[in-house]
Amino acid sequence: MSPEEFDELYRASAPRLVGQVHAMCGDVAEAQDVVQEAFERAWQHRSRLDRERSPEAWVRVTAMRLAVSRWRRQRNAVLAWRRRAHDLVDAPGEPFDPVLVAALLALPEAQRLAIVLHHLADLSVEAVAAELAVPVGTVKARLSRGRRALAAALAAPTVKEGRHV
Structure with a gap:
């Protein structure tokens, strides 16, 4: 090069x-x-x-x-x-919401890396697997668990019977 x-x-x-x-x-x-x-x-x-x-x-x-x-x-x-x-x-000037960054930091390292590479680096599952030298199924499992944990961490409070839970 x-x-x-x-x-x-x-x-x-x-x-x-x-x-x-x-x-x-x-x-x-x-x-x-x-x-x-x-x-x-x-x-x-x-x-x-x-x-x-x-x-x-x-x-x-x-x-x-x-x-x-x-x-x-x-x-x-x-x-x-x-x-x-x-x-x-x-x-000021940081590209990501601190709440999202905190939620990402709470994830296990392997899940966080898979989420960042797939969703932020816009790599395919296969490309993530190649970069991490793991099977595609492992990446899929890490993404699934990571998304579930992020969804729970970032979920807005729900309203039940007129009270916030």
């Missing part, structure tokens, strides 16, 4: 990848950092990136793995932060 092609790849896909990783990790600054690092790694491997084999997918997988790796290292800090009952703050 030539430097010009790489620049085109970056311009075309970086904002989209930041949004997808943000939905995965819940922090737009973290998403920007991991996407940048993923592109740095892609630059080092650009001679092996093939336009026909979706270099954007390579960068996305790398960024998602970096985000998960960082998340695991910071898990104890996040748990301590949550114990203090700090609410998510709606930072």
